Amino acid sequence: MPTFTEIVTLKTLLITGINSGIGLHISLYLSQKGYMVLGTVRRNSQVPDKLLRNPNIQIFELCLDNDEQLERGFQHIRKMIPPDGLYAFINNAGMVVAGPATEISLPDYRYQFQINLFAGIHLIQLCLPYLIRYGTGARVIHISSVSGLFGSPFLGAYVASKYAGEGFFDSLRRELSLIGLRTVKIVAGSINTPIWEKQLGLLDKFETGNYWPYLQVANSSILKMKSESMPLETINKPILKALEHTCPRPSYLVYKKKWMFLLLTKILPVTFVDRMIRNRLKMKTPEIRT
Ligand SMILES: NC(=O)c1ccc[n+]([C@@H]2O[C@H](COP(=O)([O-])OP(=O)(O)OC[C@H]3O[C@@H](n4cnc5c(N)ncnc54)[C@H](OP(=O)(O)O)[C@@H]3O)[C@@H](O)[C@H]2O)c1
Numbered sequence: 001m002p003t004f005t006e007i008v009t010l011k012t013l014l015i016t017g018i019n020s021g022i023g024l025h026i027s028l029y030l031s032q033k034g035y036m037v038l039g040t041v042r043r044n045s046q047v048p049d050k051l052l053r054n055p056n057i058q059i060f061e062l063c064l065d066n067d068e069q070l071e072r073g074f075q076h077i078r079k080m081i082p083p084d085g086l087y088a089f090i091n092n093a094g095m096v097v098a099g100p101a102t103e104i105s106l107p108d109y110r111y112q113f114q115i116n117l118f119a120g121i122h123l124i125q126l127c128l129p130y131l132i133r134y135g136t137g138a139r140v141i142h143i144s145s146v147s148g149l150f151g152s153p154f155l156g157a158y159v160a161s162k163y164a165g166e167g168f169f170d171s172l173r174r175e176l177s178l179i180g181l182r183t184v185k186i187v188a189g190s191i192n193t194p195i196w197e198k199q200l201g202l203l204d205k206f207e208t209g210n211y212w213p214y215l216q217v218a219n220s221s222i223l224k225m226k227s228e229s230m231p232l233e234t235i236n237k238p239i240l241k242a243l244e245h246t247c248p249r250p251s252y253l254v255y256k257k258k259w260m261f262l263l264l265t266k267i268l269p270v271t272f273v274d275r276m277i278r279n280r281l282k283m284k285t286p287e288i289r290t
Contacts (some may be wrong), residue, residue, distance in 0.1 A: 013038065026143075085130045085134030169183055
């Protein structure tokens, strides 16, 4: 464990969800780049060895499921924030509730928003005094998604939470800039992490619904998407720019073919894109199962 003096001399970051995927990768990467990482995990029992062995990473149990658990977890974190404050809060933890928009339960929608939006907002409010204490240049970084800019069938809940995040963080950026703090979004396409395979088998609960013919192939689609996704290292450059640039861009797009994404979201007519997606799902004419 690092000494208090060691923590004081490095810039300190708080990153959520560091036991897996992007959070795990950037914690290790940024600790090598000379940052002190305070990282959160849902359960202490899930911490990979390479995090435990790293002297520049401190791990805290923080479940994001509700306000009480979150505030209780933050009590331990605040004690380890050095006297000169927190340089950055990286809002990374997130999850996917997949399924047909009309068949996902309302409690599942609420849970999706709790983890992907409200928990992040709550943590920003808790971190704010420490970011202000650090002073000008301290920043909030949100790991956003292209799903915050482009709707996809069977991802309605996730997409809604990420669109809401886009709006919230754009507003936050304009607000925090008034007090000298920066806000940056990393808008990522599909990256090779466990987030999608955590969905394997979960769509079976929609077997009796309207869309089962499409969802039956969900497991193979998830595995295909994973095999085509970008390596974790793709995020290294944008995260470093977001952290180190004195005037970072409002957002960094991390996508294999950026031109394709711009074409789909900004240039092609929406009805054309709708038809493309429908054809891709092999559904030439809309059908309703009775
Ligand atoms: N991978 C992609 O293709 C992609 C693309 C764009 C944006 N993103 C965004 O990137 C972020 C990280 O995703 P990832 O791909 O790295 O996924 P991941 O490997 O599944 O990691 C997600 C992290 O969030 C944590 N988390 C989820 N629910 C939690 C809860 N209730 N309480 C505490 N921690 C919780 C997870 O903990 P557990 O392991 O305990 O669940 C894990 O540490 C997410 O916000 C995601 O939306 C991902």
